[in-house]
Amino acid sequence: MTKTSGTGARKVTRKDVARLAGVSDAVVSYTLNGGPPVAPATAERVREAVRLLGYTPNASARALKLGSARLIAVIVPDSSNPFFAALCQAVEDAARLEGYAVLVVNAEGDRSRTLPYLQSLASRQVDGVLIASPIDESQVAAFNSSGVRWTMLNRSAPIAGTLSVGLDLIEGARVATAHLVGHGYQNIAFIGQARPDDHRYMGWRAALKAAGLDAGPAIFSPFSREGGLAAGRELVALRIRPDAVFVSSDMMAVGVLRAFHEADLAIPGDIAIVSFDGSPESEYSWPPLTTLRQPVDAMGADAVAQLIHPEPGSQGHHRFEGELVIRRSCGC
Amino acid sequence: MTKTSGTGARKVTRKDVARLAGVSDAVVSYTLNGGPPVAPATAERVREAVRLLGYTPNASARALKLGSARLIAVIVPDSSNPFFAALCQAVEDAARLEGYAVLVVNAEGDRSRTLPYLQSLASRQVDGVLIASPIDESQVAAFNSSGVRWTMLNRSAPIAGTLSVGLDLIEGARVATAHLVGHGYQNIAFIGQARPDDHRYMGWRAALKAAGLDAGPAIFSPFSREGGLAAGRELVALRIRPDAVFVSSDMMAVGVLRAFHEADLAIPGDIAIVSFDGSPESEYSWPPLTTLRQPVDAMGADAVAQLIHPEPGSQGHHRFEGELVIRRSCGC
C-alpha cells in the first residue's frame, strides 16, 4: 500500500541529501549539527531535501566517528521489582533529556554476571554504565579495567575505587525502626536478606539499641514477594509474636502482609509494619504501608549527570536521605 | 590504584591485536568471527593477544559495516505498570538469547510520541521495534515509512499494514466475566478505560448478553492505580451496589481493592472481583485476585522472533489466549 520504503530497506545517506539539495556532504552536516554558518537559503534547501528523502543520520557511523553512541546502560538485579522499575524510569528520563538512550540489563541477582555484562556493554561503546545491583569490593578492580566509565547507583556507602550514589540504608532503617519505637512497640522484628553486612539490619539494630530495647527476632529470606511471604509465615509461627516488624523492602512487605492476612492478624492492631523503598505498590497494599521512601528520581538524575558530565575532581559518594511516608500500617 | 586504563580512555583496536600477534587484521577477524579457517597456532596467538590487550571489538564500527547494531527497541506506555515491566523482561530475555540488546522506551501514554520515538530509533539503526503501546490505525502508514521494521505487541486484533501479536482481549474479558456469571452474580459492573472500542468492554458486554443479564454499571477511569481507586470509590457510592465487578487490569484492581477496603466491604462477600493481566501483584493483593493471565513470556518471545527472523510470507496476526487464574477475589 505505502510505497515509501519496503521492509526496512533504507539506503538514504547524507550524500543523497547533498545531491538533491545541490550542495556538498559537508554542508548537510553543518546544517544538521550546527557547524560553520550556512546560508539561510541553502540550509532551507537542505532541510527540504531531508524531509523529502526521509533522511535519518546513521547513528552507527556517527558513533564510530565521534567515539560516543550517546548510550548509557543500567544494570539492575531485577527490573520487575517496582523499586528498580522506578529507578530505571528515573534514569531514562534524565538520560533522554541529554539525548542519551538507555539500555536496561537484568543481572537477576547474580553478582557473577555483572562483569560479563559490563564487557559486552563496553563493546557496544556505551558512554557509561550505572550499576544498581550489589557488587563485591573485590570486583571493583576488574570493573575498572573493563574500559567503561561506571558509577554505582543504589549504593548505601562509599566504595573505594569508584564513584557512587545512593541512600544511606543504615540511617534509613534506623529512622524507620525508630518510628516503630516511638509508637511504643516493645518487640520489633526484622525481615530482610541474609547478609551479615546488610545495612538495613544494622540500622534496625542501632535503633533498638539506642532505645534500650532488646533485638527482636530477625528473619532472613530472599528479596522477593515470595521471600516476604515465607518470612511472614515464619514470623506468625513464632511462639512469642512480635508486636511490630521492620521489612527491608516494599516488595517483601506485600508478601509479609499476605502472610499476616492469612493468619487473620489485624494490622497494625496485632502487628505493625514499617517497610522500605516507597514504591507505588506500598500505597496500594492493604493497609497502605508506612515506608521509608527513597528519592529515586533525584538519585537517578544525579547518577546520570555524574556519568555524562563527570566533574573533573569528582570522587567519592553522593549520599541521599530518605523520607518516612506515614500511612496506616504503623499504627499512626 | 589500578593502572590498566583511566576513565574510559580505551584505544585498543583490532590492529593492535594484529600487530601483537604478528598477523594481519583480517586474520584477527577470521579468528574472532569464524571466517576462513585459521591455523590453530595462529588462532591461539591471536586469542592470547586479545586477552593481553583486553580487546573488545567496536560495535559501532561493526554495525556500520554490517548494517545491523543487533539492537531492538520496545515502546511501552508505562514501564512502571508491572504488566509492561514483565513484558519488557520477556522481550529482553528472548532478545539476549539471540545476541540482541533492548532499548526500552516509555511513551507515557501519549500516542503522539510514538512516531518521533520511532524516528529517533530509526536513526539509531535499530534492527526493529516492538510497539506495545496503543496506536491508531491512521498512524500505520507513517510508521511504515519510518524505514524501521516494526511489529505491534500487545495488540488484541489484527491491524492492516503490519504484523501484530497479542491476546484477544474480547475473548479474555468474556471468559473472565463469564466466570463471575457462573458464580451467580446478577449485577456485574465494569471498570476500565473510556474508549468506545475497548475490547475488554466488549467482552464484558458479550458475556452478560450471552447470560441474558442486563449490563451492570460501567465506570471509566485512567489506566492506573489512582484511576482504579477513583473508579472503586465511584462504584461504592452507587445507589444500587453491584455484587461483582470486572476490572480491566491488575494495576487498576489494586486501586479498586483499596477503595473497597476503605468502605469496609468484604471481598468477595459484599462484592467479587475478577481482573486482568495476571501480573505478580495480583497474587499478593488482599485478597489475592482472580485474574485472566496473559502469557507475556510467550508473546514477548514470539514478537522478538518475528522481528529478528521474519518469516518470508509472514503476515497478519498472532493470536494468544489467556488463562483464568483462580484465586480468592471471585468467591471460589
Added chain:
DNA sequence: ATGAAAGCGCTAACAT
C-alpha cells in the same frame, strides 16, 4: 592459510 585494500556513513580540519 594469510594479507591488502575497499568502503560502510559520518565529522571536521583544511582548502577555497
Added chain:
DNA sequence: ATGTTAGCGCTTTCAT
C-alpha cells in the same frame, strides 16, 4: 559560505 578529503574500526572480497 561551501567543497574536499582523511580517517573512525570493522568485514570481506580478491590476491597470493
